[in-house]
Amino acid sequence: MSRTTLDTAALAHDLRLAVMRFSRRLRNQRVDTSVTLTHLAALSTLRQHGPMSPGELAAQERVQPPSMTRVVVALEGMGLVTRTPHPTDGRQVVIDLTPAAQGLLDEEARAREAWLSGRLQDLAPEERAVLREAAEIMEKLAGG
Amino acid sequence: MSRTTLDTAALAHDLRLAVMRFSRRLRNQRVDTSVTLTHLAALSTLRQHGPMSPGELAAQERVQPPSMTRVVVALEGMGLVTRTPHPTDGRQVVIDLTPAAQGLLDEEARAREAWLSGRLQDLAPEERAVLREAAEIMEKLAGG
DNA sequence: TATTGTTATACTCTATAACTATA
DNA sequence: TATAGTTATAGAGTATAACAATA
Numbered sequence: 001m002s003r004t005t006l007d008t009a010a011l012a013h014d015l016r017l018a019v020m021r022f023s024r025r026l027r028n029q030r031v032d033t034s035v036t037l038t039h040l041a042a043l044s045t046l047r048q049h050g051p052m053s054p055g056e057l058a059a060q061e062r063v064q065p066p067s068m069t070r071v072v073v074a075l076e077g078m079g080l081v082t083r084t085p086h087p088t089d090g091r092q093v094v095i096d097l098t099p100a101a102q103g104l105l106d107e108e109a110r111a112r113e114a115w116l117s118g119r120l121q122d123l124a125p126e127e128r129a130v131l132r133e134a135a136e137i138m139e140k141l142a143g144g
Numbered sequence: 145m146s147r148t149t150l151d152t153a154a155l156a157h158d159l160r161l162a163v164m165r166f167s168r169r170l171r172n173q174r175v176d177t178s179v180t181l182t183h184l185a186a187l188s189t190l191r192q193h194g195p196m197s198p199g200e201l202a203a204q205e206r207v208q209p210p211s212m213t214r215v216v217v218a219l220e221g222m223g224l225v226t227r228t229p230h231p232t233d234g235r236q237v238v239i240d241l242t243p244a245a246q247g248l249l250d251e252e253a254r255a256r257e258a259w260l261s262g263r264l265q266d267l268a269p270e271e272r273a274v275l276r277e278a279a280e281i282m283e284k285l286a287g288g
Numbered sequence: 289t290a291t292t293g294t295t296a297t298a299c300t301c302t303a304t305a306a307c308t309a310t311a
Numbered sequence: 312t313a314t315a316g317t318t319a320t321a322g323a324g325t326a327t328a329a330c331a332a333t334a
Contacts, residue, residue, distance in 0.1 A: 009257065012261040012264055013253065015260070016181075017185055017188060018279040019163060019186055021206045021286040026160060028206075048175065061164075063168055109153060113157060117153050125264050127277075130281060131155060132158075135162040137271050138165075138166040141166060
């Protein structure tokens with residue numbers, strides 16, 4: 001086995017542990033328990049990319065359609081998204097944010113990410129640059 | 145709000161989404177369903193740091209003690225760890241890997257991380273270097 | 289009284305399989 | 312038949328609260 005292959009295996013191992021621990025920390029950091037991190041991620045994606053079908057949303061978030069159905073049902077119950085029939089395709093549904101969700105996202109951007117933002121502020125600028133690049137690479141890895 | 149603060153907030157947002165999607169992808173990548181990713185992470189930590197108490201293991205993995213109890217009970221049932229009384233403190237228990245676990249970890253290092261290793265091999269060397277640094281930074285963020 | 293670990297309980301997150309409705 | 316979405320069901324993962332044993 002080549003040196004590069006060995007290094008890559010070690011990186012895979014360390015990266016996996018780091019991502020698991022970091023994501024646990026992020027989940028547990030929640031203060032407002034009404035909207036979960038999964039819900040918030042779906043809302044963020046809707047704001048970023050605009051209205052879309054449940055299937056598209058599931059693909060964006062890398063979950064299966066039934067999982068997204070549950071999220072959407074919960075969000076609709078909280079008045080954070082609307083479900084409207086697709087104009088031409090009767091099978092499809094269009095999910096969109098309500099004004100309440102917009103306000104919630106603005107609030108979350110300040111409150112909920114406060115912990116992470118605070119931690120990031122304590123890092124060196126070069127470290128933030130590394131994470132900025134790493135976020136893009138991880139999205140790429142999650143995607144393909 | 146300063147430019148740096150705005151950038152940090154945006155980084156917090158993007159990093160959170162990237163880590164969530166990436167960790168979902170990692171969890172779903174499992175082929176061998178007998179040992180879960182959570183179990184594997186605990187075993188990896190034991191191999192890396194040696195025998196320790198359930199409480200220490202929970203702290204390492206950033207979970208609460210009852211959560212680790214469940215993991216340890218499952219692993220013991222599979223013959224992958226042993227629970228022995230602490231020599232001097234009757235309250236404590238020492239968790240250690242069995243030879244079966246050592247073999248499993250060796251196998252997993254090849255098989256289970258195959259997907260991630262393969263994806264990492266496809267990256268540019270500079271991208272791997274970024275992830276190597278990012279893994280350390282995320283561990284630091286998860287820790288404090 | 290403080291610490292370690294466990295039990296009891298419940299909730300979140302996610303999946304697969306089966307079903308319905310529309311194309 | 313194929314696609315989009317949902318319902319039904321189940322399992323993994325994790326938490327908080329209460330308890331037991333030991334220091």
